[in-house]
Amino acid sequence: MRLRRVLPVMLSMILLVPLAGCWDRQELNEMSIVAGLGIDRVGDAYHISVQIVNPAEVSPKSSYGSKLAPVVTLEQDGKTLPDALGRLTVLTPRRLQFSHLRMVVFGESTAREGLRKPLDYLSRYAEMRNDFFLVVAKNRRASDILKMYSSMDPIPANNLFTKLRNSDEQWAATSKMTLNELLIATETEGMSAFMTGIEIVGDPGNANEKNHQEISPSSNLEYSGTAIFKRDRMVGWLDENGTKALNYVHDSIKWTVGYLGCPDKGRASVELFNIHSKIKIRGKSKGDLAVHVYLTMEQDISDVECDLDMMNEATMKWFDRQTDAKVRRIVQNTVANTKKNLRIDVFGFGQQVHRQHPKIWHRIKDWNATYLDVPVHVHVRTNTRRIGTTQQPVTRQTEKGE
Amino acid sequence: MSGTTVNGESDAIVARLEDNVNRLKRESGGSSDIKIRELQIGLPGKKQVHAAIVSMEGLSDTHDLVRSLLEYGKTAARETADGEFSLPDYLMQFVIADSNVWKVSDFVELYDHLFAGNGILLLEGETVALCVSTQKINARQVEEPNVQSVVRGPREGFTEVLSWNMSMLRRKIRDRRLWAEPRKIGRVTQTNVLIVYLDGIVSMEVLEELRRRLDKIDIDGILESNYIEESIQDSQFSIFPTVSNSERPDVIAAQLLEGRVAILVDGTPFALVVPALFAQMFQSPEDYYQRSMFSSLIRMIRMLSFILAVFTPSLYIAVTTYHQELLPTILLYNLASQREGVPFPAFVEALIMEVTFEILREASVRMPRTIGQSISIVGTLVIGQASVEAGLVTAAMVIVVSITAIANFVMPAFNIGIAARMIRFVFMMIAASFGLFGLFLGMIVLVLRLCALRSFGVPYMSPLAPFIQSDQKDTLWRMPIPFMKKRPENVAKRNVIRQK
Incomplete structure (x- = not known):
């Protein structure tokens, strides 16, 4: 009786050793925190670069004095990703720790060859979390990106991470992509994966150790455009307006700013928020499908450089219509451009067809081919909410004062 | 005889x-x-x-x-x-x-x-x-209690004289039902002991059990109430105390009114109370002398402190050596940079600091009052600052140990603080060898152990386990006095109505 009570306790105690024993204990100073991972494909091998943090140089009170770089980027080749990482141990002083990975960068040529293989490792490796962002290096190898100093954050990968998160929230022309979203997008019929592009502006040749002490960095990393994938293969780039359109349709803009041309000369700026999109697929058969994108948004007027009577209700209506027209134009141009140049459905309308008309969907063999003939209608409704803390434009006020 | x-x-x-x-x-x-x-x-x-x-x-x-x-x-x-x-x-x-x-x-x-x-x-x-009867009492006068001090509340504490202590109780409870049973314990010291209780309210089971245990004591001397505490406690090798003590007559009076039994021992200002329950250890007399909202908040802070005192170092060890992915990235960079060049594993580091603190604490209790200053200077400056600057210990670990130490002294019952100190070391070892997984298993074992304990037949964790609805008013928080119409049911089994 007593044994039966004690035995489970004893067994679970013994189980503790293999399940959670000291074997995987790792002190903080016995590991290298990987902040950025770059993946390039060279021939049939991988060229990987890891940006590891040098903690002593990151701390606010470094006793060693800032003589060393805050991060070290190490590169190695290997037939597979794990192979390359294994080979990397001859370069790294400590075990690599991937749980705090912030950025994964793919070289453009690698992305064009297809990401399926490297993505498998990233999603399979248990130590990695999946909250890092994935980007494509425009016209460059990923390792070039990870070799750049950042001017604000001592850890460039961390800098890239916060940079992308911020601009994703405050600017419509960037979008963050995490591993899970990417995997879903690449594997789902009727969806297209996309990743923000990153490029080096300025002279990268100057990216030496002096760079981080300059007030105006001579070179910097900038997000620009969006890489569009057909399945796992990159097929082309969307420009700034294209990215905006993508984000409008995907309902992934929190807040952004735009400008409108005035009736006379000059421009007016608006802040857009509360932006929501709804996609409706209309049609009875494969032949007469039509995509309707409904966008609703609110705007605040933030800057008026032209002569408009802001106290007139008709002016507000005018602002509404102008924004409607501009957003519609952006989306429709992008639809037309991508149909013409990329020849794929970058917006993922196919998925909506699948959801809203499953019967029709199953009769479609190649959605991307079908899509080219499907008309896309964009309906935008904007409401002006606030005009700011002054009423008439300053130009008007000063003219009257004179 | x-x-x-x-x-x-x-x-x-x-x-x-x-x-x-x-x-x-x-x-x-x-x-x-x-x-x-x-x-x-x-x-x-x-x-x-x-x-x-x-x-x-x-x-x-x-x-x-x-x-x-x-x-x-x-x-x-x-x-x-x-x-x-x-x-x-x-x-x-x-x-x-x-x-x-x-x-x-x-x-x-x-x-x-x-x-x-x-x-x-x-x-x-x-x-x-x-x-x-020509007794002449040469003893310390009634003074303010040193150990259990309050901001608001009575300032008198028990003294070493049994009759005075009893008179202080009698002054608070002027009722014929306040009964004091005399006992003489100690073959050589012949120490007078009083079993004090409120007739009609006290639980007879507890009283009978106490009498039986007291009668079993066959010892040559009783010099302090702990001699009795250890002789009558439920579990000799439990870290958690099953007998509580107080040097405050107001506390003892309150406990008597709840139906508990007090044991006054001649020669010590500390009276014992049974049964003693886990929740009671977090109740300060001041809880009842300040308004209930404030008391409830402070009581919750005390419980939080207990958890901090027990688990902070072990949690820190477990997370930094096994579960780095649980830390926010920036915090990880920060901790990692502090650990650069620290020669010991986190566990050894924690152990060094904890043991150092325990030594300091013991020294400050034992040393002559007059040299107290030097110990605190050595303690804070040398141990705290210099060890960090020398790179032997991380600043984060000093913070962890300090939080633990301060949280430890929040407990109104000193003996539950001692319990927290001891299990802290156990949990540190578990965390160092098994990580969070082991830590949580350890917590489960701890809770099971607490639930299995009894003090004079009353479950130690009551009124939480077993759950008693009406006693919740004065467990985790304290309801205003007008709401506390009943005595704790786990102690006073009969005559539970306190006010109508």
């Missing part, structure tokens, strides 16, 4: 005064604090009677007794009905002015009275001695 006799002699007091006196001297080894005053008592119509007053120096004041006997001798010519009384009775009835006189006929009782401070009057030709 034959321990007081020598050579199998009879205990009886003999008629010859000289023999009695000699025996006293012999059996007490001629101790100089036993004073023997010999005198002649003049009695009406009789010749003078030879007598001796035996008393303890410092414990008794026999001045009044001697004077009343001698005064009587001078006015002995007065006619009285002395023939009707024997001499001792006569003295008891007419002569001795002190409040209490006992007639004893054997040395066992005589010694009891003598060492309690009573004056012993031995008379030539009599086989009884008179014991007169």
Whole structure:
């Protein structure tokens, strides 16, 4: 009786050793925190670069004095990703720790060859979390990106991470992509994966150790455009307006700013928020499908450089219509451009067809081919909410004062 | 009780005064604090009677007794009905002015009275001695309690004198139902112990159990209430105390009103209370002297402190050595940069700091008050700052240990703080070898252990486990006094209505 009570306790105690024993204990100073991972494909091998943090140089009170770089980027080749990482141990002083990975960068040529293989490792490796962002290096190898100093954050990968998160929230022309979203997008019929592009502006040749002490960095990393994938293969780039359109349709803009041309000369700026999109697929058969994108948004007027009577209700209506027209134009141009140049459905309308008309969907063999003939209608409704803390434009006020 | 006799002699007091006196001297080894005053008592119509007053120096004041006997001798010519009384009775009835006189006929009782401070009057030709209450109490006055201090509330604490302590309780509870059962425990020390309870409210099971356990005690001496605590506690090797103590009469009175039993021990200002439950350890008397919202908040902070005191170092060790992915990235960079160049694993680091702190704490309790300053300087500056600057310990670890140490002293019951200190080390070891997984298993074992404990038949974790709805008003938080209409049901099983 007593044994039966004690035995489970004893067994679970013994189980503790293999399940959670000291074997995987790792002190903080016995590991290298990987902040950025770059993946390039060279021939049939991988060229990987890891940006590891040098903690002593990151701390606010470094006793060693800032003589060393805050991060070290190490590169190695290997037939597979794990192979390359294994080979990397001859370069790294400590075990690599991937749980705090912030950025994964793919070289453009690698992305064009297809990401399926490297993505498998990233999603399979248990130590990695999946909250890092994935980007494509425009016209460059990923390792070039990870070799750049950042001017604000001592850890460039961390800098890239916060940079992308911020601009994703405050600017419509960037979008963050995490591993899970990417995997879903690449594997789902009727969806297209996309990743923000990153490029080096300025002279990268100057990216030496002096760079981080300059007030105006001579070179910097900038997000620009969006890489569009057909399945796992990159097929082309969307420009700034294209990215905006993508984000409008995907309902992934929190807040952004735009400008409108005035009736006379000059421009007016608006802040857009509360932006929501709804996609409706209309049609009875494969032949007469039509995509309707409904966008609703609110705007605040933030800057008026032209002569408009802001106290007139008709002016507000005018602002509404102008924004409607501009957003519609952006989306429709992008639809037309991508149909013409990329020849794929970058917006993922196919998925909506699948959801809203499953019967029709199953009769479609190649959605991307079908899509080219499907008309896309964009309906935008904007409401002006606030005009700011002054009423008439300053130009008007000063003219009257004179 | 034959321990007081020598050579199998009879205990009886003999008629010859000289023999009695000699025996006293012999059996007490001629101790100089036993004073023997010999005198002649003049009695009406009789010749003078030879007598001796035996008393303890410092414990008794026999001045009044001697004077009343001698005064009587001078006015002995007065006619009285002395023939009707024997001499001792006569003295008891007419002569001795002190409040209490006992007639004893054997040395066992005589010694009891003598060492309690009573004056012993031995008379030539009599086989009884008179014991007169001449006690003089030389003791510390009632002072403010040192250990359990409050901002608002009574400022008096128990002293070392049992009768004073009892009187303080009596002053708070003026009811005939406040019963005090005397006991004498300790074969050599003969310590007076009182079992105090409120008749009609106290749980009879607890009281019976307590009496049984007290009766079992066979020990030579009781010098402090802990001698009794350890003899009556439920589990000898439990880290958690199952008997609580207090040096505050107001706390004991409140506990009595809840139906608990108090044990007052002569010679110590700390009274014991049973049953003692886990939730009770987080209740300070001040909880009831401040408004309930504030008390509830503070009580929750105390419980949080307990959790901090037990788990902070172990959680830190587990997370930094096994589960780095749980840390926010920036915090990880920060901690990693601090750990650069620290030669010890986090566990050893924590152990060094914890042990150092325990040494400091012990030193500050034991050292002479006058050199207290130097210890605190060495403790804070040398250990805290210098070890970080030398790179032997991380600043984060110093913070963790400091939080732990401070949180530890929040406990109103000092003994639960000691328990927290001890299990902290156990959990640190578990965390160092098994990480969070082990830590959580350890927590489960701890909770199971707590739930299995009992204090005098009452489940230790009640009213949380088993859950008692009506007792929740005064467990994790305290409801305003008008809402507390019932006594705790887990303790006072009968007569639970407190107010209507």
